[in-house]
Amino acid sequence: MEWQGLDGGLGVSSLGVGTVGLAGTVETLLYAFYMAGPVTLHPDAGTFSMHWLSEPPFDTAAVAARIERIYEVMCDFFGEPEPGHRVFVRKNPYPGNGGTALPKSFTFGWSEIEPPTVEELASLLAHETAHNWPRLDGEHGDIAWYTEGTAEYYSIVLPYRAGLIDEAVYLGLINERARGYYTNPLQMLSNAAAYELFWQAQRAQRVPYGRSLFYLADLDAKIRAVGDRSLDDLVLAVLERQRAGAKVGVDAWLALVVAELGEAARADFAAMESGEWVVSAYGAFGPGTPARKSATT
Known part of the structure; x- marks a missing residue:
């Protein structure tokens, strides 16, 4: 060029x-x-x-x-x-x-x-x-939840961990996303149905953002509650496999979450995918997470 x-x-x-x-x-x-x-x-x-x-x-x-x-x-x-x-x-x-x-x-x-x-x-x-990093391999309609959800999650969490934003700004960003998610009249569409309307309704385009953000925050809280691992371990494992040349799709993601939390994790994913409301577990986004502590070391 x-x-x-x-x-x-x-x-x-x-x-x-x-x-x-x-x-x-x-x-x-x-x-x-x-x-x-x-x-x-x-x-x-x-x-x-x-x-x-x-x-x-x-x-x-x-x-x-x-x-x-x-x-x-x-x-x-x-x-x-x-x-x-x-x-x-x-x-x-x-x-x-x-x-x-x-x-x-x-x-x-x-x-x-x-x-x-x-x-x-x-x-x-x-x-x-x-968006430079987390992604799954597959059709856009099948993996948009992961692409947009991880971008939403890490765009808020990583600046907070690094001290680039304070707790007031952090809370404001989470509440802004919560308003967008819980007030969107199309949020109860399944992922597939929302994708069908993707280029017809702006609110349909927003479905993967809020839904997946709160699904991932819920998943993170549940993983941390049973051990010393977190959502980070899963997301980085996906990225590591892809850098090694592997294709990592939804099935591989489900295998990772089931390995952490058992079959209940598969049911949580199916509920999110079908359009059920996600109410994150207690402690999601909370201060004092292992990830927040590691940012100061």
């Missing part, structure tokens, strides 16, 4: 800045973001950078610093062997500040109609950054 700059312009992609040598598949090129023109780079060196064309209305340095620190924390937790992350910022002509993640990069939009705050962006960007 080669970029010839005009009038001081610059070409940037998920793969790098300017001319980049690539050994990969066509999918590598397809699943990448591209930006060209008078692109601003911040910072202009290192494994993390943020890029934009139109000057945003928020403090870009503050947002970049916040998300870079979150990225470093997540790289450490997930054992990222090849750090490198790019954030692409674009101006939207319509309300909305959503984002989309691709390998080692993501993009989000901002609108003059509803300009985002640094705090709002920190929450969004933490979620999108977490």
Whole structure:
């Protein structure tokens, strides 16, 4: 891939800045973001950078610093062997500040109609950054609960463990997700039924987020209640297998949770998948968890 700059312009992609040598598949090129023109780079060196064309209305340095620190924390937790992350910022002509993640990069939009705050962006960007790691192999409709649920969970829990947010902010983020989950009129749809409506109803798109967040928090609390392990052990085990070249789908996930909690864990998963309300076990998200303590060591 080669970029010839005009009038001081610059070409940037998920793969790098300017001319980049690539050994990969066509999918590598397809699943990448591209930006060209008078692109601003911040910072202009290192494994993390943020890029934009139109000057945003928020403090870009503050947002970049916040998300870079979150990225470093997540790289450490997930054992990222090849750090490198790019954030692409674009101006939207319509309300909305959503984002989309691709390998080692993501993009989000901002609108003059509803300009985002640094705090709002920190929450969004933490979620999108977490998408670099946890995933299951399979069809989107079958594994979206895991992709979005783990991104929600670790975008809240890891910054808290690292001391990047205090308990008041932590509680606020959890309550915000709880409101979104328990007030969504489509939350009692099964995962399959919600997926059928995915591109027709915005509330259907939100089903995997809240449902799976509280399922994972419940699972974590139940695992911690019977020993010295946690949800982290399962999520990292999935990632380790995938890095070794294995495909890890829903069946493999169920085998992991059943090994921890017995057949009751299979019933909990089936209830979540069918659309039953998830009420997390006592102690979910609570202070003093082994994970929180380990962050200070």
